[in-house]
Amino acid sequence: MNEIRAITTFVRAAALGSLRGAAVDQGISPQAASHAVMQLEKTLGVRLFHRTTRKLSLTEEGQRLLDSVEPALATLSSALDDARRAKHDVAGMLRVSAPRSLGLPVLWPFFEAFQAHYPDVQLEVQFDDQFTDLVTDRADVGFRGGPPPSGGSIARRLLPIQLIVCASPGYIERHGAPRTVDELAQHRCTGYRRANTGKLAQWQFRIGDEIAYRDVPPAICVNDTEMETQAVLSGLGIGQLGSFNATAHIRSGRLIPLLTEHVTEYGAVYIYYRHRTEQSLRVRTFIDFMVERLSGNRDFFLDASELRAAQHVPQKRVPKRRGASRP
Numbered sequence: 033m034n035e036i037r038a039i040t041t042f043v044r045a046a047a048l049g050s051l052r053g054a055a056v057d058q059g060i061s062p063q064a065a066s067h068a069v070m071q072l073e074k075t076l077g078v079r080l081f082h083r084t085t086r087k088l089s090l091t092e093e094g095q096r097l098l099d100s101v102e103p104a105l106a107t108l109s110s111a112l113d114d115a116r117r118a119k120h121d122v123a124g125m126l127r128v129s130a131p132r133s134l135g136l137p138v139l140w141p142f143f144e145a146f147q148a149h150y151p152d153v154q155l156e157v158q159f160d161d162q163f164t165d166l167v168t169d170r171a172d173v174g175f176r177g178g179p180p181p182s183g184g185s186i187a188r189r190l191l192p193i194q195l196i197v198c199a200s201p202g203y204i205e206r207h208g209a210p211r212t213v214d215e216l217a218q219h220r221c222t223g224y225r226r227a228n229t230g231k232l233a234q235w236q237f238r239i240g241d242e243i244a245y246r247d248v249p250p251a252i253c254v255n256d257t258e259m260e261t262q263a264v265l266s267g268l269g270i271g272q273l274g275s276f277n278a279t280a281h282i283r284s285g286r287l288i289p290l291l292t293e294h295v296t297e298y299g300a301v302y303i304y305y306r307h308r309t310e311q312s313l314r315v316r317t318f319i320d321f322m323v324e325r326l327s328g329n330r331d332f333f334l335d336a337s338e339l340r341a342a343q344h345v346p347q348k349r350v351p352k353r354r355g356a357s358r359p
């Protein structure tokens with residue numbers, strides 16, 4: 033027996049005073065409506081209606097059941113209506129997961145813009161450097177930097193992540209700039225300790241057709257990419273920064289890219305999600321909104337011409353000797 037269908041038929045029959053009316057209301061035959069109520073009575077072991085040829089009225093047990101189930105059915109009906117509206121309204125809870133490193137420098141301005149466009153969506157953002165399983169962690173959409181996520185989700189590539197060796201103009205003025213990868217050993221460098229593993233990240237370089245990995249001893253080490261960027265901006269050392277952190281500072285002149293012939297890519301920024309047939313309208317709208325604004329966005333990486341133009345590196349200024357005469 034379908035108990036929900038039987039209870040619904042019982043409630044409609046009580047409201048309309050007729051099993052035939054309840055059958056029409058439910059879109060079923062009078063025989064099916066009568067059978068559903070009889071099965072419910074048999075299951076409960078009580079009579080729910082007094083039946084005559086002209087009238088249907090509730091027994092005392094039927095009235096008690098009606099009083100108990102009507103609020104629950106109203107709640108259920110409201111919940112089903114809300115679920116149906118989710119397919120057509122951009123509203124409701126939207127859970128997003130992203131790594132901390134992408135939070136402020138890349139994603140947050142677009143989250144703010146989405147909220148301004150769709151104020152009826154309650155955006156819940158979890159910044160976590162561990163990979164998020166959308167099903168296990170009950171997230172609707174995830175972002176990831178590096179290799180593409182696996183696990184059955186759909187992943188779309190948004191941006192390349194370039195690893196760019198940078199220094200501030202002040203650092204170069206005081207200490208000069210390395211001309212080769214090996215010369216980095218003569219400089220103060222920053223280090224990034226991965227938040228998800230606790231390991232110090234190796235520096236990566238494209239040398240010919242291969243990717244070479246180097247352990248660069250840090251003079252200062254942090255586990256936050258924004259703080260490492262700040263350390264480099266402050267002139268504390270040379271750092272290898274992700275392009276999403278470095279690009280704006282390079283274009284403004286606050287950072288100078290070094291060893292640009294050896295720039296490599298550490299995967300990309302991806303957005304990932306479940307199959308679109310399983311998504312509400314708010315989730316589909318959010319995905320389209322983010323893809324439209326982030327896919328190939330030049331604000332977060334340098335193109336080949338910019339890297340070539342940056343290959344001329346200013347050297348340490350040599351102070352003039354006192355008393356030296358002008359030629």
